[in-house]
Amino acid sequence: MQNIIDRFLKYIKIDTQSDPNSETTPSTEKQWHLADLLVEELLEIGMEEVSIDNKAYITATLPSNIKTDVPTIGFISHFDTSPDFSGTNVNPQIIEDYDGKDIVLNAQENIVLSPDYFEDLLQYKGQTLITTDGTTLLGADDKAGITEIVTAMEYLINHPEIKHGKIRVGFTPDEEIGRGAHHFDVEKFGADWAYTMDGSQIGELEYENFNAASAKVVIKGRSVHPGYAKNKMVNAISIASEFLEILPPEETPQNTSGREGFFHVHHIKGEIEHAEFELIVRDHDKTFFENRKQLLRDITDRLNDIHGNCISIEIKDQYFNMREKVEPVFHIVELAKEAMEAMRITPIIKPIRGGTDGSQLSYMGLPCPNIFAGGHNFHGKYEYVPVESMIKATEVIIKICELEAKKAV
Numbered sequence: 001m002q003n004i005i006d007r008f009l010k011y012i013k014i015d016t017q018s019d020p021n022s023e024t025t026p027s028t029e030k031q032w033h034l035a036d037l038l039v040e041e042l043l044e045i046g047m048e049e050v051s052i053d054n055k056a057y058i059t060a061t062l063p064s065n066i067k068t069d070v071p072t073i074g075f076i077s078h079f080d081t082s083p084d085f086s087g088t089n090v091n092p093q094i095i096e097d098y099d100g101k102d103i104v105l106n107a108q109e110n111i112v113l114s115p116d117y118f119e120d121l122l123q124y125k126g127q128t129l130i131t132t133d134g135t136t137l138l139g140a141d142d143k144a145g146i147t148e149i150v151t152a153m154e155y156l157i158n159h160p161e162i163k164h165g166k167i168r169v170g171f172t173p174d175e176e177i178g179r180g181a182h183h184f185d186v187e188k189f190g191a192d193w194a195y196t197m198d199g200s201q202i203g204e205l206e207y208e209n210f211n212a213a214s215a216k217v218v219i220k221g222r223s224v225h226p227g228y229a230k231n232k233m234v235n236a237i238s239i240a241s242e243f244l245e246i247l248p249p250e251e252t253p254q255n256t257s258g259r260e261g262f263f264h265v266h267h268i269k270g271e272i273e274h275a276e277f278e279l280i281v282r283d284h285d286k287t288f289f290e291n292r293k294q295l296l297r298d299i300t301d302r303l304n305d306i307h308g309n310c311i312s313i314e315i316k317d318q319y320f321n322m323r324e325k326v327e328p329v330f331h332i333v334e335l336a337k338e339a340m341e342a343m344r345i346t347p348i349i350k351p352i353r354g355g356t357d358g359s360q361l362s363y364m365g366l367p368c369p370n371i372f373a374g375g376h377n378f379h380g381k382y383e384y385v386p387v388e389s390m391i392k393a394t395e396v397i398i399k400i401c402e403l404e405a406k407k408a409v
Contacts, residue, residue: 001128006392008130008147009092010037011079012139017087018080018177025055025183026080026173032056034079038146038171045154047169055173055183062153062167070165070408075152075196075397076357076368077145078175081137082379083369100125105381106134118194120201120376121384129386139381140375144390145197146171148373152397164401165408168194172357179358184248191366193332196358197397199372202389204346207333207369208323209352209359210261210282211289215245215296215315217279223272236275239307240268244277246299259284259351261292284321286349303356319355325362326369333369339399345392348372371396 014034019027026032035056042050042060049061066071079252088335095103098162100122103113111134115121121129132138149169156162168191172180175198199206221236249255256262261283268277282287293315300313326333337347358368374389 001387001391004147004394005094005128005130005150005387006220008143008385010392011143011146012090012092015088015090016080016139017083018174019083020177025179027177027179028080031080031173035171035173035176038079038150041150042153042169045150046157047153053153053183056172057183057185058171059189060169062156062164062166062169064166064404066157066163066165066408068405068408070405072166072168072190073401073404074168074170074189074191074366074368075149076170076172076194076196076361077142077149077198077373078172078180078357079143079146080173081139081141081143082175082176084379085137085381086135087137087139090136090139093131095129095131095135098124098127098129101343103129103131105132108344109134111381113384118377118382123201124386124388130387131384132381134381137378137380138375138385140373140376140383141383142175142198142373144258144375144385144393145373147332148197148390148397152394155394155398156401162398162402163405165405167401170194175357175404178355180357181186181364182217184357184364186361186364186366189366193298193329193367194358194361195336195400196356196368196370197373197393198356198358199352200372200374200376200378201348202372202374202386202392203348204370204372205333205336205340205347205349206351206352206356207326208284208321209319209355209370210284211286211320212318212355213293214313214318215281215293216276217296217300218276218312219243219270219274220310221271221275233272234307234310235272236310237270237272239303239310240270240275240277243299243303243311246259253268257353261285261288262294272355281315282353286321297354319359320363322362322368326367329367332367335400335403336369336396339396341405342399342403343392343395347395
């Protein structure tokens with residue numbers, strides 16, 4: 001347990017927040033700090049073909065230790081953290097033998113992690129939790145995944161009696177801003193399939209995710225003295241408000257679950273002469289997804305007819321539901337399920353209400369379901385991870401490698 005704790009703490013104390021407004025890869029210079037450390041560590045534990053390219057994509061190989069031909073399996077995680085909340089000066093707290101009660105993250109600011117609100121906490125009574133101090137995110141998304149992959153590879157190297165085929169690992173920047181797979185060289189990676197270790201609670205196994213798009217709406221207004229503004233002023237702020245009021249209020253993140261899609265406005269700013277807002281569009285169903293994008297265009301056209309062509313909209317597809325690419329090779333999901341059950345973990349097979357590098361990689365020719373990494377409440381100050389979940393995720397990686405090798409012998 002201590003080995004996993006020490007490795008995880010080392011990773012999360014390095015700030016790797018990505019930046020959606022940057023045009024470089026990685027989007028922030030500070031991501032290199034962890035990337036370089038990971039290269040050193042992979043070499044230290046004995047991995048082969050360790051490489052890092054000029055965009056900070058890391059790959060490495062654990063060679064097969066059997067003579068039989070076995071499919072090459074990959075394991076992938078991202079090392080950036082979300083721009084939604086600070087990742088600077090992460091000061092983790094370790095809660096041993098969690099008693100099921102409130103955890104005071106920050107007494108001064110009265111920030112409390114409570115099972116009254118976060119009911120999942122009660123699953124981990126008696127376990128060791130790693131939390132934030134209430135001022136930053138934790139970084140379990142996805143440094144828990146990296147911890148698990150590195151630890152699993154180290155264990156396999158130190159235990160050659162466990163037979164396995166060729167294993168490839170990959171660590172990527174900028175997943176949190178939707179670019180984690182943009183420069184991933186699938187052909188060079190050379191795996192038959194892979195798993196992202198980027199899920200949440202123990203047992204999660206996911207092979208379908210949202211179809212995703214982003215939209216930016218810009219409104220050009222006209223400022224006139226309010227006392228003489230009749231039929232002259234065009235208030236961009238008011239038009240932005242009018243636009244947002246047309247969106248269905250029940251179709252927001254806080255009002256949806258399961259496979260239900262949503263519109264999510266996450267940035268807005270404005271003055272009379274200029275207003276703009278950004279939102280994301282999500283839906284598991286491809287037809288519903290297309291209808292959502294069309295609704296945004298229809299609202300734009302309707303308000304332009306009323307207010308005189310003052311609104312422009314830009315919609316960009318981000319990623320698509322990987323189910324289409326994974327179902328034809330469903331045995332890779334069944335393999336992960338078998339590995340979990342062998343570790344006495346109940347698989348939770350459900351759609352991801354979000355995205356993952358695996359969705360893009362699946363469409364790039366690398367089928368890539370998602371496995372739990374153990375963390376909860378990502379992207380904010382209430383993030384935490386049970387150490388026992390990270391241990392179990394590590395064991396699942398090892399078992400996947402072992403089971404596939406046994407099938408080939």
